[in-house]
Each structure stands twice: as structure tokens, then as C-alpha cells.
Amino acid sequence: MVNCVHKFGGSSLSSSERYQSVAKIIIGHTQPGDCVVVSAAGKTTDTLVSLWQSYQQQDTQAVADILLQLNNHQSDLIEQLLQADLKRSALKTLLEELNIIASLAQSEQLKEAQLLAHGELWSARLLAAYLQQLNVHACAHDARLLFTLNDGELRHAQNKLQCNSVIDANKVNVVTGFIAANTLGDTVTLGRNGSDYSAALLASYCDAKQVCIWTDTQGVFSTDPRKVKKAIKYAKVCRTQANLLARLGNPVLHAKTLSPLKNTNIKLAVRSSFDVQASPTHIVKEGLAKKKRFITTLQNVDLLTVEGLSEGEVASVSQLIQHSLHHFNHNGEVYLVVPAAQTYQVINYFAGRANISESNLNGCAVVAPEQVIGTLKLQALEVLAEQTIKPRFVHQDNGYVLLLTDQFIDSDVQSTLHDKLVNKGQEIAIIVAGLGNVGGVFIHQLADQFERLSGDFSIKLVALVRSQEMLFNPSGVNPQTWEKQWQLEAKKYQSNDLLNAINELDYEHKVVIDITASEQFSQLYTDFVQSDCHLISANKYAGTAPTLWYQTLRNNLAERNLHWRYNTSVGAGLPINFALADLQNSGDKITRIEGVFSGTLSWLCSKYDGSVAFSELVLEAQKMGFTEPDPREDLSGRDMQRKLLILARELGVDLELDDISLSALMPVELAKGSWDDFIGKKTQLDAFIEEHAAAAQAKNAVLRYTGLLEITCDKVIAKVGITYVPNGDALANLTPGDNIFVINSKWYSDNALVIQGPGAGSEVTAAGVHSDLYWLVQNLK
Ligand SMILES: NC(=O)c1ccc[n+]([C@@H]2O[C@H](COP(=O)([O-])OP(=O)(O)OC[C@H]3O[C@@H](n4cnc5c(N)ncnc54)[C@H](O)[C@@H]3O)[C@@H](O)[C@H]2O)c1
Numbered sequence: 001m002v003n004c005v006h007k008f009g010g011s012s013l014s015s016s017e018r019y020q021s022v023a024k025i026i027i028g029h030t031q032p033g034d035c036v037v038v039s040a041a042g043k044t045t046d047t048l049v050s051l052w053q054s055y056q057q058q059d060t061q062a063v064a065d066i067l068l069q070l071n072n073h074q075s076d077l078i079e080q081l082l083q084a085d086l087k088r089s090a091l092k093t094l095l096e097e098l099n100i101i102a103s104l105a106q107s108e109q110l111k112e113a114q115l116l117a118h119g120e121l122w123s124a125r126l127l128a129a130y131l132q133q134l135n136v137h138a139c140a141h142d143a144r145l146l147f148t149l150n151d152g153e154l155r156h157a158q159n160k161l162q163c164n165s166v167i168d169a170n171k172v173n174v175v176t177g178f179i180a181a182n183t184l185g186d187t188v189t190l191g192r193n194g195s196d197y198s199a200a201l202l203a204s205y206c207d208a209k210q211v212c213i214w215t216d217t218q219g220v221f222s223t224d225p226r227k228v229k230k231a232i233k234y235a236k237v238c239r240t241q242a243n244l245l246a247r248l249g250n251p252v253l254h255a256k257t258l259s260p261l262k263n264t265n266i267k268l269a270v271r272s273s274f275d276v277q278a279s280p281t282h283i284v285k286e287g288l289a290k291k292k293r294f295i296t297t298l299q300n301v302d303l304l305t306v307e308g309l310s311e312g313e314v315a316s317v318s319q320l321i322q323h324s325l326h327h328f329n330h331n332g333e334v335y336l337v338v339p340a341a342q343t344y345q346v347i348n349y350f351a352g353r354a355n356i357s358e359s360n361l362n363g364c365a366v367v368a369p370e371q372v373i374g375t376l377k378l379q380a381l382e383v384l385a386e387q388t389i390k391p392r393f394v395h396q397d398n399g400y401v402l403l404l405t406d407q408f409i410d411s412d413v414q415s416t417l418h419d420k421l422v423n424k425g426q427e428i429a430i431i432v433a434g435l436g437n438v439g440g441v442f443i444h445q446l447a448d449q450f451e452r453l454s455g456d457f458s459i460k461l462v463a464l465v466r467s468q469e470m471l472f473n474p475s476g477v478n479p480q481t482w483e484k485q486w487q488l489e490a491k492k493y494q495s496n497d498l499l500n501a502i503n504e505l506d507y508e509h510k511v512v513i514d515i516t517a518s519e520q521f522s523q524l525y526t527d528f529v530q531s532d533c534h535l536i537s538a539n540k541y542a543g544t545a546p547t548l549w550y551q552t553l554r555n556n557l558a559e560r561n562l563h564w565r566y567n568t569s570v571g572a573g574l575p576i577n578f579a580l581a582d583l584q585n586s587g588d589k590i591t592r593i594e595g596v597f598s599g600t601l602s603w604l605c606s607k608y609d610g611s612v613a614f615s616e617l618v619l620e621a622q623k624m625g626f627t628e629p630d631p632r633e634d635l636s637g638r639d640m641q642r643k644l645l646i647l648a649r650e651l652g653v654d655l656e657l658d659d660i661s662l663s664a665l666m667p668v669e670l671a672k673g674s675w676d677d678f679i680g681k682k683t684q685l686d687a688f689i690e691e692h693a694a695a696a697q698a699k700n701a702v703l704r705y706t707g708l709l710e711i712t713c714d715k716v717i718a719k720v721g722i723t724y725v726p727n728g729d730a731l732a733n734l735t736p737g738d739n740i741f742v743i744n745s746k747w748y749s750d751n752a753l754v755i756q757g758p759g760a761g762s763e764v765t766a767a768g769v770h771s772d773l774y775w776l777v778q779n780l781k
């Protein structure tokens, strides 16, 4: 049984390294019986097309040169991928085939489709052989034995039988894309991007569950992400919109690919073979995805009017020119949008029934839900007018508006259109993890924040997550009554349940807000990013993870244009990260940060005067919501060490957590054991503090816990620990619970910049998380 038909295009097979990656994907994503449809490697089809053109021009030297070029390319791939007998046999077959092409060219018997078919044949054979070498049960199939056409029409019943008898249920079946045979057994091609079509056909003939198009982009975006940085990748797109996009210039989807899936339940996924971890876009049946907004561009097209045009003719002429075509009725006329290079072919096809109405057009199309398309048309016209672009032809229809212009729509105009038309009205899904001191207050404040945040976006709280249970509701949880809803609907979950539910969310933007103190939860960040989630963390674990993991996370975020905010991980609600970023962005160079970066330790040290045992104060700080869940994370200095590392990384200093030297504000042996064990030994803590306080007093100083980061050209000093601060010093006179950051830089060298204020507490921290959310929403506009 075929579960999935995978398809890899030319760019996925452009080098031996790419073949190796594709093989890895196949090993990880297929089961016996699955099919893998392949295109010609890299630019092989283009090379074969130039061979055909040289042959037609009877340029024998060029034919010989191109044959040599093909030989070199294919032999290199074979040499780099195959070994021993597999290599010898592949090289021998290649040479025989190239000799046959050369002699057919010489005797003037070369046929175009038969020649072009070699690209796919070489890919399928090489990939199957390489998989065999990796001990995968794989075989190659020539699709000419699977798909037969009669007069351009597929013979579905016959093809279904052929597919079901040829496809091997025990192997991975590597099938050539793009090619088929006619009833005489001659080669025919399925048109540009025919391999996607081959994959969809094969899936429909074999009743597969899914087609997976592996390509060089991560899925279907609101507009071309290479031109518009803020393009949004959609998790789901419905088939009607996908169809429109395919006909209106989206380079990822092709109308023909969708047609065999029309009355089936076969799912279609578009995903990246270059970034396997990235979540795909699913093309789903009507009603299973919200309608989205898209902008496509068109270049160099002509507009034809055609008398008595039928759907069948559109399909035939698309096949003839190997391009998806869009047609529509406008003021009683039927129009066809045709690539200018093919206009004469199309006019000839219609033999007197087609006329050029407008020529040399560029332009764009806006695809969107029916109810907003009228408004978007007006906004698009406004944007174009501002750029002095006056459309020559405008057509509004169900779910789209087409604006054909003289001028080319460049990426600046495309970005402005995207900002004004697509970025408005998007939905943001918020997932909040951690409903403790800070999380509880955050949710409480959220109800009031919605209105302020919702100017351009519709924001919904879709999930509340605790360590064991979660409440997940894609249509939204009311932050005012969440506790009631929690009692009725919260369920036990495993990480995978959460990740799958997030993956399924049909929102333009998703934000995971981590207000846990859990290292385990922070380790899911890479998965969240793969599901295209922005991140906001009060949790410090991800920011202080080993450099390799941390850097990979950052790279993955950057590749996907996702944001990560973590201002509250240092200094709670104080704008320390903002200030550092701002100074650096304005050209300053920070050389030193010294201070007290722990609310708990600030409060404890300032409060302690010997009248109340230190351990009692620790319990009080815990009650006030200042401490970490286990206050030893604070007392050990570890929490402040994490903050110093986050600051250092913010300044581009490459450190690991243990590179920051640390002395604890408690006897080290108390770090071990349970919290109850610790409380049982609290007198040891009290004695330790008493001793340090007395020593400080003897020096006319006070006991404080401070941090220092000093960056000079040849070394970095990074440490946190106990300090005896002279009475009168700014660090000695802190309001209990305050943090202080004394910053020296190129511009603040003699007179330091000081940021001071509450460094812990649920209200200020929750407010800081809201500030990160506000920043994020502003930056999504
Ligand atoms: N309290 C503060 O003043 C303050 C200030 C700045 C930053 N922070 C940071 O904010 C975070 C939360 O602090 P808090 O004081 O609210 O702690 P808390 O212990 O009161 O709350 C943490 C919550 O996270 C939940 N949790 C634990 N593991 C989880 C998991 N795997 N998945 C989902 N939820 C999980 C816990 O059940 C708990 O309800 C911590 O990382 C802390 O360092 C706190």
C-alpha cells in the first residue's frame, strides 16, 4: 500500500550532497510501498533543451559539447555517490545512452520528448541505486510504464491498473516525474513542473494518503519570501485558494498538481528539503482552513479575449504551452492571461477565436477571503497610485482581484502592498506556559491588554500549559474566565500532544510565552521554532543553554524571520535588554556592567540585620514570589550567573555558564538534597550569613551579592559572588528587592549609566512580559 508519494524537484538533487540529503529524508520519512517521484537533477532539463535546440539548428559542434557536459555532470554524480559494481554499471549505461543520443542526432532521428526524458531517468536510477547501496529496498520505475495518454488525455482506468501492478509494496519506488507515454508507446511530457503533477497522479492512482512536495522553500507564503521579509508562512491553505494562487503566479504551487486530488481525501504538503525540521504547509480541503490573504506578482503577460472558451480548452492549451493559465469573465467577454512568450502559440491554437486585448502587462493579484476583497482592491489601488502606478486592467472576482499594470511590481511595492493589505487583520495565537506567580498575573492582565494590542491583529489566547495539564482551544480561551474553563477542559498531556496541537493551529502568527522555570520546557523551543512560533521567555534556561544549542536556536529563528524576546529574564520588568540593544545599535561599545541582578538576593541582603534569621527571610521572599521555585537557585548564585550570561551574550561575548565564576550565598553542601533537607539544615545557612555579615561590618561595609562583566580587548572578566560593599556605595543603599545595573561604555565611560528598580515580583515581571508581547506585535506590523 502506498502511504505517501514524495516528490523531489531538480534543486533538491542538484549535487551529490543534495542526493545524500534526499536519501536521508527518504530513510526517515518513507515506509515500504511509498513512492518517490524525481525531477531531472539541477539544470539538466535546461541542458537537454539546449541540446535539442542545437540539434534543430544542426549545430553538430554544440550537440557534441552539450553531450560532453551532460556526461561530465552525470558521471560526477555517479562517481561521487556509487561504489563498485553499482558505479561501473551506472557509468556503462550512461555512456551507452549518450552514444545512442549522439547517433540519433547524427542520423536526424532525435525526438524532443524522448531526449528530455533522460533527465528524470538518470535521477530515478541514480537515486534508487544510491538507496540500495545504503541497504534500502528501493527500485527505479520509468513512468512511461505507468502513465498513458491518448490524444493528450490520461487513460485513468488503464493507468490505475498499471500503477497498482508495477508499484512494489515491499520497496521504496523511485519514479521518474514529468514523463509519460502515448498509446503508441512514444514518450510525452507532462509540461513544466510536470513532476509535481506526476506525484499527484500517482497518489490518486494508488489511493495514497498523502503527497509531499519537497522543495527549496518552506511552504506556501503570503507572498514571495525572497522579496518580502515579512512574508508569512501559512500552516494551512485551502484548495480553492491554492488553485487560484497556482494560476495567478505563485511559483510554488501548480494548478495541474491539484487537479488529480480534487475529489479525493489525499492530503498535500509542501515542505523544504533544505530544512527538514521546518513545519510544512498543508493544502487542505475546503472548510478545513481559514481563507488567508496573499499577494502574487505577474510579469510580462498578455491578455487575450477568446470566443466560446471551454474549461477543456483551457486545460489543453495549458498542456500545449506547459503553463497554468487563468481565465475569467469580465463585462461579458472571456479573458485568458497568457505569458507573452506563448501568446502566438495560443492564438494559433484558437484559430481565429482569440485576440490580444492588452499586451506587455505586469502586475499583481490579491487573493483573499471574499468578504474583504472589495476593500483590499481599493487599498491596493491606493498603494499603486502612491507609487504612480496606474493599472491598465482591473478585474475583481470571487476571492481575488487582478491588477494588470505597465510597470513591473518591484519588491518595494510588493512589500508595501503586503504591509497594507496582508499584515492587517491577521490572527495571532498566544500559548502561555507556566501559570505560577508571574504567569497567573500575566493572564489576569491579558484581558485588558487585548484591546490595546488588537489594532491591526486579532489576538487570541489559545492555550494555557502547566507541567502536567493543558487547556488547548484553537478558537480561544477567555482570559477572564480561564480558571472555570480549565476545570472543565484541561487535560493531561505529553510534549508531543502540545507540539502537534501547535502545529495544527491555523493562525498567521503563533507566540509561545514561557513563564515556567523549567529547563525541560525550554528544550522544546527548537520544536516551537520548527512550528513557526515566536518566543517570549521569562524563563532563563534557553538563554543560558550550551552555545551550540543556543546558536542553532538563534539561527533557526533568523532563518524563519521569527522573534525571541526575553527582557524579563534579566532585571524582571526593568528595560535592561532594551537599553543594551539601543546603545549597541547606536554605535556605543559596552565595556563593563556591574551590579546586583537578583531581586531575591537584593531583598535578603538589604533586609538582613541579624534581628530575624536569614532562613526566615528566605521563606518570606519565597512567599512574596521573588525567588525561583527552589530558592537555592537564587542562593547558590546560579540564577544571577544565568543573568550575567544572558547579558554577556547580548553584548556578543561568547561564554558558557560555567565560564562565569561563582561563589554561593550559602554553604555549598546545602545545594544537595530536597527542600525539606535544606530547611532541616537552615541553621548552617544562618551561621554562614552571620559570619559574612560580621566580616563585612568589621570592614565598615555591608554584605551584598553582586555581579561583574568586564570586557577589555584581550580578556573578559565574568563573575558573581559575595561582596563586602563599603557603606555609602550605591550598591549598599539599594531599596530591598531592587536591581541595579551600572553600565560603562565608550559614551558612558566616566559617569556610568545606571538602571535601577524592582528586580523581581510578579506584577513587574508580568508587565515586562506584556512589554515583550507589545514589542512583538508592533514588529509584526
Ligand atoms: N518571580 C519573579 O519575580 C520573576 C522575575 C523575572 C523572571 N522570572 C522567571 O519567570 C519564571 C516563572 O517564575 P514564577 O515566579 O512565576 O515561578 P512559579 O514557580 O511560581 O511558576 C512557574 C510555573 O511553571 C509551571 N511549570 C513548571 N514546569 C512546567 C512545564 N514543563 N510546562 C509548563 N509549566 C510548567 C509550574 O507548575 C509553575 O506553575 C521563572 O523562569 C523565573 O525565573 C520570575
Ligand SMILES: N[C@@H](CCO)C(=O)O
Residues within 6 Å of the ligand: 568, 569, 570, 571, 572, 597, 598, 599, 600, 601, 626, 627, 628, 634, 639, 759, 760, 761
Ligand atoms: N528569582 C529571581 C527572579 C527574577 O529573575 C530574582 O530574585 O531575581
